[in-house]
Amino acid sequence: MVNEMAKRILLVDDDADFLDINNTILTAGGYMVDTACTSAEALEKLRSQTYDLVIIDLIMEELDSGFSIAYAVRDQEQTRNLPILMLTSAQEKTGFNFEFDKDKQWMKVDDFAAKSLSPAELLKRVSLLIGKVK
Amino acid sequence: MSKKTGRILVIDDEEVIRSGCRQILEMYDYHVDEAANGREGLQKLMQNEYDVVLTDMLMPEMDGMQLLEEINQSGKQVIIIVITGYATIENAINAGRKGAFDYLPKPFNSDELLAKVERAIDYRDHLQEIERLREERDRNLLESSNERARTLTIINSMSEGVLATNRQHQIVLMNPMASRMMHISEARAAGRRVEEIIRNPDLQRSIIDSLEQVTSTLSCTHLEFDTVYGRAIQASITPVIDENKACIGTVTVLIDVSEEKKVEKMKSDFVSYVAHELKAPLGAIEGYLNIILDGIIAANPQKEREMIEKSRDRAHGLIALINDLLDLSRIDRKRSLKAMGPINIVELLQETVDFYKNRAESKSLAVNFSTDDDLPFIRGNKEDLSRLFANLVSNAIKYTPENGHVDISVQKSNSHLFVNVADSGIGIPAESLTHIFDEFFRAKNAMDKKITGTGLGLSIARKIAKDHQGDIEVESQENVGSTFRVTLPIIAEN
Numbered sequence: 001m002v003n004e005m006a007k008r009i010l011l012v013d014d015d016a017d018f019l020d021i022n023n024t025i026l027t028a029g030g031y032m033v034d035t036a037c038t039s040a041e042a043l044e045k046l047r048s049q050t051y052d053l054v055i056i057d058l059i060m061e062e063l064d065s066g067f068s069i070a071y072a073v074r075d076q077e078q079t080r081n082l083p084i085l086m087l088t089s090a091q092e093k094t095g096f097n098f099e100f101d102k103d104k105q106w107m108k109v110d111d112f113a114a115k116s117l118s119p120a121e122l123l124k125r126v127s128l129l130i131g132k133v134k
Numbered sequence: 135m136s137k138k139t140g141r142i143l144v145i146d147d148e149e150v151i152r153s154g155c156r157q158i159l160e161m162y163d164y165h166v167d168e169a170a171n172g173r174e175g176l177q178k179l180m181q182n183e184y185d186v187v188l189t190d191m192l193m194p195e196m197d198g199m200q201l202l203e204e205i206n207q208s209g210k211q212v213i214i215i216v217i218t219g220y221a222t223i224e225n226a227i228n229a230g231r232k233g234a235f236d237y238l239p240k241p242f243n244s245d246e247l248l249a250k251v252e253r254a255i256d257y258r259d260h261l262q263e264i265e266r267l268r269e270e271r272d273r274n275l276l277e278s279s280n281e282r283a284r285t286l287t288i289i290n291s292m293s294e295g296v297l298a299t300n301r302q303h304q305i306v307l308m309n310p311m312a313s314r315m316m317h318i319s320e321a322r323a324a325g326r327r328v329e330e331i332i333r334n335p336d337l338q339r340s341i342i343d344s345l346e347q348v349t350s351t352l353s354c355t356h357l358e359f360d361t362v363y364g365r366a367i368q369a370s371i372t373p374v375i376d377e378n379k380a381c382i383g384t385v386t387v388l389i390d391v392s393e394e395k396k397v398e399k400m401k402s403d404f405v406s407y408v409a410h411e412l413k414a415p416l417g418a419i420e421g422y423l424n425i426i427l428d429g430i431i432a433a434n435p436q437k438e439r440e441m442i443e444k445s446r447d448r449a450h451g452l453i454a455l456i457n458d459l460l461d462l463s464r465i466d467r468k469r470s471l472k473a474m475g476p477i478n479i480v481e482l483l484q485e486t487v488d489f490y491k492n493r494a495e496s497k498s499l500a501v502n503f504s505t506d507d508d509l510p511f512i513r514g515n516k517e518d519l520s521r522l523f524a525n526l527v528s529n530a531i532k533y534t535p536e537n538g539h540v541d542i543s544v545q546k547s548n549s550h551l552f553v554n555v556a557d558s559g560i561g562i563p564a565e566s567l568t569h570i571f572d573e574f575f576r577a578k579n580a581m582d583k584k585i586t587g588t589g590l591g592l593s594i595a596r597k598i599a600k601d602h603q604g605d606i607e608v609e610s611q612e613n614v615g616s617t618f619r620v621t622l623p624i625i626a627e628n
Contacts, residue, residue, distance in 0.1 A: 015414060015418065016584065017418035017421070017422070017444055017448060018417070018418060018421065020441075020444070021422060022421075024425055024430060024431060024437075024441075025425060025430060028431070115417050116417050116420055116421070118424055118428075119425060119428050119430060120428070
């Protein structure tokens with residue numbers, strides 16, 4: 001399934017089960033998946049490898065750690081244009097309409113999705129984002 | 135003639151005049167006493183009460199002038215009519231200066247005598263009425279000043295802020311609590327307009343609206359606002375309505391509700407935290423089920439089984455969390471509702487140790503249990519204390535790597551029992567120690583090592599210890615071990 005041309009995705013989540021779930025779905029979808037369960041691990045991998053997409057869980061140990069990673073991605077020359085998909089289970093907590101609110105440009109992410117996305121929906125979102133890369 | 139009565143003293147050295155006066159006055163129901171000279175008259179005056187004294191001026195022993203002086207000096211209140219054969223202006227003026235009310239020139243007839251006496255009695259009544267009114271006024275003044283002082287004291291001692299305004303929007307009263315709540319000095323506020331003094335725009339608007347409302351109903355306005363110093367204040371504004379149903383002012387009562395707000399926020403934070411903690415495992419279970427149902431790993435039955443097992447583990451963790459939450463709310467219930475009885479701590483701990491025996495053996499942990507002799511019973515709730523020890527012993531087993539040891543001991547002092555649960559586990563990092571008893575807090579090393587837990591076990595343990603007037607403490611060193619020490623008071627059983 002995995003071939004030379006396969007797109008590479010980094011999954012960042014501190015919940016091992018979510019890493020396992022999304023890893024399984026994306027691998028089955030033909031992507032090459034790498035995982036990181038802490039901010040430090042994610043940043044290290046982003047420095048040493050090239051990815052076509054990074055999927056970050058918004059709320060990890062610290063409330064803003066998902067955003068910190070997103071900012072770090074945008075700060076680095078080599079990852080400036082890397083698409084970011086932010087996953088969250090906390091819509092009601094922050095009050096943002098993550099699905100449709102395109103005004104939130106300051107958040108520097110390309111898309112938001114609920115953590116409970118179905119496999120088909122997740123693959124659809126991912127292919128849309130990766131398609132954006134030239 | 136009108137019916138006046140009174141006690142009259144007639145002082146004259148001429149017996150004829152005395153008896154003449156007596157006869158006339160007694161006919162009109164006056165009580166009459168007689169004295170033959172000033173000295174005798176003065177004696178009678180000091181011994182009895184008279185309304186009117188009729189006195190001759192020229193007398194042996196003590197004359198009229200001298201008598202007047204003596205009466206003045208004695209401070210005796212009596213109306214004096216001077217009888218004089220020398221009815222000259224000078225005499226009258228002199229007597230008047232000495233305090234005589236009137237004079238009666240000799241010779242006089244009965245009508246003249248009666249008229250003078252009656253006039254004096256009228257004057258007496260008049261004086262009495264004035265005195266009565268003065269006393270009444272003084273009493274009222276005293277009462278009203280007492281009443282005012284009392285009301286002010288009450289208003290100034292209130293824990294609520296009170297603020298009154300008149301129709302002209304001026305502050306007419308601001309008690310110390312209101313001044314403290316709004317950070318306005320009382321002195322600065324008096325007489326100033328609401329618009330100048332009240333900084334909060336909502337409160338200012340509401341007071342002015344209440345003043346200007348035309349309805350006659352006593353409609354109270356409620357609002358909440360935050361002060362510049364971050365206190366939450368609840369204000370109730372009531373218009374003051376006069377008998378013509380016009381609004382003549384407002385009374386505003388201010389209550390500081392910051393503490394209630396804090397508790398409210400803690401509750402809502404707790405609820406949203408719990409919701410998040412419940413959602414995460416359910417989300418994982420849903421994710422696994424989606425993969426299995428969509429047939430994504432149908433070709434790999436081993437992976438499929440692994441995912442079903444992981445789902446079960448998350449469901450298991452969810453049940454543990456819900457059990458902890460139920461325990462937390464049960465423990466929060468009033469202590470008075472719980473059955474308290476004598477507890478044999480050693481027995482209870484032995485039960486706990488036995489319960490976790492298999493779990494300890496599966497990790498090859500040595501569990502040692504030692505106690506002082508002759509331990510007294512303590513008073514407590516068996517279910518709660520059992521939960522407290524279970525949490526500590528199961529934690530010790532959970533966080534201790536294989537081949538380690540868990541040491542449980544009970545010691546006593548005169549007043550307390552000490553239960554120690556020590557382990558050779560992963561320990562608690564120093565920066566986590568202060569939070570280890572907080573709800574949902576989990577030490578970083580426990581998270582890193584993926585040791586599951588709800589983050590509620592130790593907060594439940596502390597609640598139970600505190601509920602029993604006891605306490606719980608921890609000492610720990612990372613990678614060496616932790617010791618939890620529960621202190622429980624010994625309460626004599628009757």
